[in-house]
Amino acid sequence: MLMLFRKRRPAILTLRGWAIAVLQEAAAIRECEEHGWLLDRGDPDARERAMAAARQDPPSDVSPENAVAAIEDVLGSIGDTCPECSPIGDY
Numbered sequence: 581m582l583m584l585f586r587k588r589r590p591a592i593l594t595l596r597g598w599a600i601a602v603l604q605e606a607a608a609i610r611e612c613e614e615h616g617w618l619l620d621r622g623d624p625d626a627r628e629r630a631m632a633a634a635r636q637d638p639p640s641d642v643s644p645e646n647a648v649a650a651i652e653d654v655l656g657s658i659g660d661t662c663p664e665c666s667p668i669g670d671y
Contacts (some may be wrong), residue, residue, distance in 0.1 A: 598639050599650040606630035608655070612662035620660045627655065 600618065603609040608626035609618050630651050638647035 595639065595642060595646070595650045596654060599634070599647075599654045602633050602651060603630045603654060606633060609658065612665060615662050615664040617662045617664065618654075618658045619662060620655060620658050622660055 600609070603626075606626045606629040607621065608623060608630045609620055611617065612619055631648055634647035634651050635644045638644050642650075
């Protein structure tokens with residue numbers, strides 16, 4: 581018998597992990613395809629979508645204010661360029 585399995589989302593164990601997942605779903609951040617570093621896309625609309633999601637649906641046992649603070653902490657800890665990628669023209 582053929583059984584179809586849906587891919588389950590991984591359990592998120594930390595508030596930071598939750599914040600990263602929300603930011604990725606809102607397309608506010610992305611990963612460097614080559615090195616895996618998180619990168620800020622600089623999209624204010626995507627950031628606002630992530631903040632709205634944090635306010636409306638925070639993790640259980642976390643206040644909306646703390647959820648928004650976690651989103652802001654992640655955004656404050658990443659840049660818009662990968663530290664391992666060489667700059668254009670750097671040979």
